[in-house]
């Protein structure tokens with residue numbers, strides 16, 4: 227595990243946005259796995275700025291969205307599909323033919339998504355956030371290291387952490403790439419920012435392969451980078 231402890235939240239965001247850009251510059255046909263959430267918003271904003279200045283060839287890249295809520299109608303503002311349209315696709319005019327969305331509305335969605343991932347020869351570089359309970363994607367505590375893309379029940383903690391985004395429907399379930407699926411990406415990058423993630427990061431640093439904190443299942447991945455801002459790193463002791 228490579229740990230990058232940034233001097234500020236802005237520096238953490240810059241690091242992640244630049245790493246994504248580097249991947250695409252080095253491999254214009256790269257397949258990038260995208261996470262959503264508040265943590266990633268400034269990353270996509272910065273990535274869009276970097277793209278506007280350095281103009282990498284984006285037209286051959288392909289994107290996979292990590293997860294999606296169940297039960298939200300098409301275009302719902304709190305859906306992850308809408309999120310990624312708002313923060314990445316529209317600002318950069320990336321056509322939707324270059325992204326796969328988890329088919330959360332279809333009963334065979336998980337199998338279809340796995341098949342699509344296989345067809346695309348997997349993800350080259352997967353972006354991840356972390357839940358306060360250590361979830362990655364929507365692999366909640368108790369998930370298995372080898373789990374595949376599936377429908378998952380969200381924990382009360384996750385539902386309440388995201389409740390502010392919903393005024394009508396409050397999703398209880400999601401379709402998420404599994405931990406085994408995520409681990410098949412060639413490179414993983416987890417970004418954690420803010421004090422609310424400090425406990426999860428402390429737990430992650432001190433435990434291995436612990437279902438109580440699914441992010442620990444990533445630690446033995448050969449290319450796993452953890453990027454932390456000072457708040458997220460505030461409960462660990464890293465010598466730098």
Ligand code: F6R
Pocket residue numbers: 260261262263264265266292293306354355356357358361362363364
């Ligand atoms: C989002 C996702 C989640 C979030 C996590 C953190 O696609 O899969 O695992 O990364 O819940 O969310 P924020 O960044 O809103 O704290």
